[in-house]
Amino acid sequence: MSEQLESQLYEALDREFGFKTFRTGQLESLASLMQGRDTLAVLPTGAGKTLIYELYATIKSGTVLVISPLLSLMQDQVGRLQAAGRRKTVALTSLTDLAERRSQIQRLDQYRIVFLSPEMLVRTEIQERLRQMNISLFVVDEAHCITQWGPDFRPEYLLLGQARKMLNQPLTLMLTATASSKTQEQIIQRLGVPNANRIMTSVNRANIFLAVETVSSDREKGQRLADLVRSLPKPGVVYFSSKRAANQVAANLNELENVEASPYHADLDGEQRYKIQQQFMAGQLNVICATSAFGMGIDKADIRFVIHYHLPTDLENYSQEIGRAGRDGQPSLAILLYQPGDEQFAWSLSQASIPDEALIQRFYQHPSQFHGQDEQVDLLKFYQAHGVNELAAQQLFSDRMKARRTAIQEMMTFVTTQGCRREILLQKFQPAPYPTHNAECCNGEDTPVPTLLGSQTEQKPTQTVKGNWQSRLASLFL
Amino acid sequence: MNVTHSILWLFDQHQARRIRVIENTFAGKKTVSTLFWGLRYGLLPLLGSQKNLNRHQLEREVQTEIDAGHAIRTNQQILLTPTGQQLKTAGLTEAYHPQFYSGWLNVDLGRTMQRLLLAGQVVSEYRVHQSRYFPYETDFETMGQVKQWFRRNKSDSLGQKFYQELERVLNGVSVQTADDFVRQLIGHDQPGETLSQISQASKMPVASILAERFDVLTRMAQLGSAGELPLIQDLVGDLVRFPLSRGAMTTFNQFQRGRTLGEIAQQYGLKIGTVREHLLEAAIILPLAQFPYAALLGSRTDQLRQLYPDEAQMDDWQFQDIMEAGLDWDFFWFRLYQVWRTKET
Numbered sequence: 001m002s003e004q005l006e007s008q009l010y011e012a013l014d015r016e017f018g019f020k021t022f023r024t025g026q027l028e029s030l031a032s033l034m035q036g037r038d039t040l041a042v043l044p045t046g047a048g049k050t051l052i053y054e055l056y057a058t059i060k061s062g063t064v065l066v067i068s069p070l071l072s073l074m075q076d077q078v079g080r081l082q083a084a085g086r087r088k089t090v091a092l093t094s095l096t097d098l099a100e101r102r103s104q105i106q107r108l109d110q111y112r113i114v115f116l117s118p119e120m121l122v123r124t125e126i127q128e129r130l131r132q133m134n135i136s137l138f139v140v141d142e143a144h145c146i147t148q149w150g151p152d153f154r155p156e157y158l159l160l161g162q163a164r165k166m167l168n169q170p171l172t173l174m175l176t177a178t179a180s181s182k183t184q185e186q187i188i189q190r191l192g193v194p195n196a197n198r199i200m201t202s203v204n205r206a207n208i209f210l211a212v213e214t215v216s217s218d219r220e221k222g223q224r225l226a227d228l229v230r231s232l233p234k235p236g237v238v239y240f241s242s243k244r245a246a247n248q249v250a251a252n253l254n255e256l257e258n259v260e261a262s263p264y265h266a267d268l269d270g271e272q273r274y275k276i277q278q279q280f281m282a283g284q285l286n287v288i289c290a291t292s293a294f295g296m297g298i299d300k301a302d303i304r305f306v307i308h309y310h311l312p313t314d315l316e317n318y319s320q321e322i323g324r325a326g327r328d329g330q331p332s333l334a335i336l337l338y339q340p341g342d343e344q345f346a347w348s349l350s351q352a353s354i355p356d357e358a359l360i361q362r363f364y365q366h367p368s369q370f371h372g373q374d375e376q377v378d379l380l381k382f383y384q385a386h387g388v389n390e391l392a393a394q395q396l397f398s399d400r401m402k403a404r405r406t407a408i409q410e411m412m413t414f415v416t417t418q419g420c421r422r423e424i425l426l427q428k429f430q431p432a433p434y435p436t437h438n439a440e441c442c443n444g445e446d447t448p449v450p451t452l453l454g455s456q457t458e459q460k461p462t463q464t465v466k467g468n469w470q471s472r473l474a475s476l477f478l
Numbered sequence: 479m480n481v482t483h484s485i486l487w488l489f490d491q492h493q494a495r496r497i498r499v500i501e502n503t504f505a506g507k508k509t510v511s512t513l514f515w516g517l518r519y520g521l522l523p524l525l526g527s528q529k530n531l532n533r534h535q536l537e538r539e540v541q542t543e544i545d546a547g548h549a550i551r552t553n554q555q556i557l558l559t560p561t562g563q564q565l566k567t568a569g570l571t572e573a574y575h576p577q578f579y580s581g582w583l584n585v586d587l588g589r590t591m592q593r594l595l596l597a598g599q600v601v602s603e604y605r606v607h608q609s610r611y612f613p614y615e616t617d618f619e620t621m622g623q624v625k626q627w628f629r630r631n632k633s634d635s636l637g638q639k640f641y642q643e644l645e646r647v648l649n650g651v652s653v654q655t656a657d658d659f660v661r662q663l664i665g666h667d668q669p670g671e672t673l674s675q676i677s678q679a680s681k682m683p684v685a686s687i688l689a690e691r692f693d694v695l696t697r698m699a700q701l702g703s704a705g706e707l708p709l710i711q712d713l714v715g716d717l718v719r720f721p722l723s724r725g726a727m728t729t730f731n732q733f734q735r736g737r738t739l740g741e742i743a744q745q746y747g748l749k750i751g752t753v754r755e756h757l758l759e760a761a762i763i764l765p766l767a768q769f770p771y772a773a774l775l776g777s778r779t780d781q782l783r784q785l786y787p788d789e790a791q792m793d794d795w796q797f798q799d800i801m802e803a804g805l806d807w808d809f810f811w812f813r814l815y816q817v818w819r820t821k822e823t
Binding site for chain 1: 532535601605609610612613619640645653656657660661666668670673675
């Protein structure tokens with residue numbers, strides 16, 4: 001990187017964000033883009049991936065297009081950018097109503113950053129509009145979703161390569177926190193950027209202690225969770241695979257002293273979700289009982305623990321979720337509570353979205369008989385519409401099942417190992433060498449879970465405004 | 479609303495109810511079928527109050543109640559079990575009883591609240607000269623409306639005026655309702671409380687907290703229309719609605735002027751069936767006294783009364799009985815009679 005380029009980037013960083021230093025990987029990624037190279041950046045959660053394209057948007061003219069898989073994530077980011085004074089930002093999603101969307105599309109070239117869901121990107125009218133514009137950068141956020149099959153999966157991600165071609169192959173930035181080398185290959189191949197420059201930083205988060213605890217019953221699990229939440233420094237996040245469990249456990253935890261917990265999942269409407277997020281950010285809540293819907297957009301630096309109440313379906317998700325903890329660099333804890341048999345639940349979730357052999361057969365024989373909204377049927381319709389025949393579909397979904405099973409087995413290896421858990425986690429994402437196991441690493445190799453965490457200053461939930469409604473109203477507006 | 483905490487109140491032990499109708503009522507689908515069954519279930523004022531209700535969620539919650547033995551499903555319809563009914567009744571005694579229930583229909587409650595939440599936050603932050611904050615995330619239309627409203631009304635006394643108008647509204651409801659409502663508002667350093675948090679604090683079901691909200695908004699709309707809340711009227715005045723669709727209103731007005739259904743159909747290029755649907759919509763939505771049931775049904779009334787003597791069983795009346803009695807009537811007459819009888823009882 002030339003000195004001139006480097007100082008130009010530092011200058012922009014200071015001017016636009018008021019920061020003096022880049023975090024790992026940011027400068028390298030920006031330099032690579034400034035040199036006109038397609039770039040795949042594998043940066044850990046919390047590394048500030050969004051800053052890369054935000055800064056780029058301020059340096060180069062034209063529009064930065066960000067393809068993002070999660071609608072709520074886009075809303076978060078637009079909200080955050082606007083809060084930071086960057087008003088020329090918009091999210092174009094299926095949640096937007098038609099009239100509003102039309103007017104957004106018309107004014108699209110006036111925005112510096114446009115967030116798009118993959119479903120929107122593949123629409124003809126949007127592609128036509130985008131072709132008239134100067135796209136300075138094509139960003140694929142959460143690029144691992146191209147290969148992953150889970151709640152975030154969008155079949156439209158498979159069409160991103162084609163869409164990029166339609167837009168005359170703009171400069172491309174692929175961002176992900178968790179990509180095994182196999183996933184990296186697939187991302188690059190699917191997007192058609194064989195010469196992409198890879199910026200890799202370790203996914204290792206040394207300040208997070210990794211622990212797995214085995215319990216023998218539901219009851220014991222609930223009890224253990226309550227003990228942990230009571231004694232650990234807060235704030236913290238507990239992840240669940242079921243909304244119902246998140247609701248129930250949050251209610252139970254609320255009974256504990258100094259614990260203010262709330263569930264957070266997709267069943268809550270925008271108003272409730274906004275309030276819960278903001279209460280958590282403000283310290284009025286100190287425990288969130290979440291499903292995977294929570295976190296992608298949350299940037300709270302002082303989260304002290306992440307507990308998994310259910311077994312994640314793969315190491316990618318696990319790694320993403322524990323990555324919410326300890327962004328301030330302080331010692332933090334990730335604890336997975338495992339009850340023998342939990343892998344069955346993970347497996348049933350994992351395969352829920354994958355159509356089985358019989359359904360595929362019936363669908364291809366009588367496609368017109370399938371109406372209504374069904375996740376599996378929608379998928380089949382998508383594949384059929386894109387020229388995938390029955391045989392190929394059978395093969396594709398059976399491969400997918402196998403891959404999901406392997407992913408759970410890898411998760412189980414992490415859970416059951418007597419050795420170093422960190423090494424098993426890192427093996428998935430990066431080549432050796434791995435850090436040597438020590439007392440701050442994980443509870444493999446008979447290492448005890450550290451208790452020093454309690455010595456930190458504890459954050460107690462702050463109180464909301466008290467008094468009668470008149471005084472509350474006055475505190476808002478007078 | 480988060481229906482997670484109580485959906486039993488939407489169902490009944492003696493009247494089998496379709497989930498689809500309830501969902502469509504919340505979503506504000508104005509088909510005659512949804513309107514009619516919404517009326518039968520006593521849920522019509524909820525029309526359009528939760529446009530983004532997640533269908534699968536409602537379905538899941540119903541299943542939870544079925545699994546718990548509080549409800550059963552027969553032919554796609556839901557009935558409460560005696561235990562379910564007991565729980566519902568117990569819940570209702572603690573519940574809030576709306577004061578302006580029938581008025582809910584006249585206000586776009588969802589959009590009114592969205593504007594109020596965002597406008598409140600903007601005013602509150604402006605008061606402390608804060609321009610960098612996480613704006614309440616809502617739809618584009620609301621953001622645009624609030625932005626323009628703020629530009630029109632920006633002044634040093636904005637907070638003071640906003641406070642006074644809200645105080646004026648809240649003075650007309652109970653202390654509890656006012657308290658529960660104010661907790662929901664968003665402002666500087668105050669993210670606002672969620673419905674379920676308020677529900678826990680006030681020991682009332684979530685549906686009650688929502689009902690309180692709707693009452694406050696309805697009262698606000700009434701005072702606004704009466705010219706007593708200039709600032710708030712400027713913010714949400716356009717969200718007061720006449721619940722009849724434009725088509726139904728036109729048809730009904732013409733009908734009131736003595737035109738026959740055939741003439742109306744011809745004048746507006748409508749099918750006679752559409753004209754009839756318009757009239758049914760008007761009958762369902764307008765107060766009893768405003769619709770000329772007796773005049774319209776004429777001598778059919780007596781025949782209908784004989785064919786369907788038991789009004790307690792109205793949900794089970796069959797249109798077929800009319801045909802079997804040798805009468806060549808359109809379904810319209812049958813349904814109109816049902817609407818009338820429902821409204822009279």
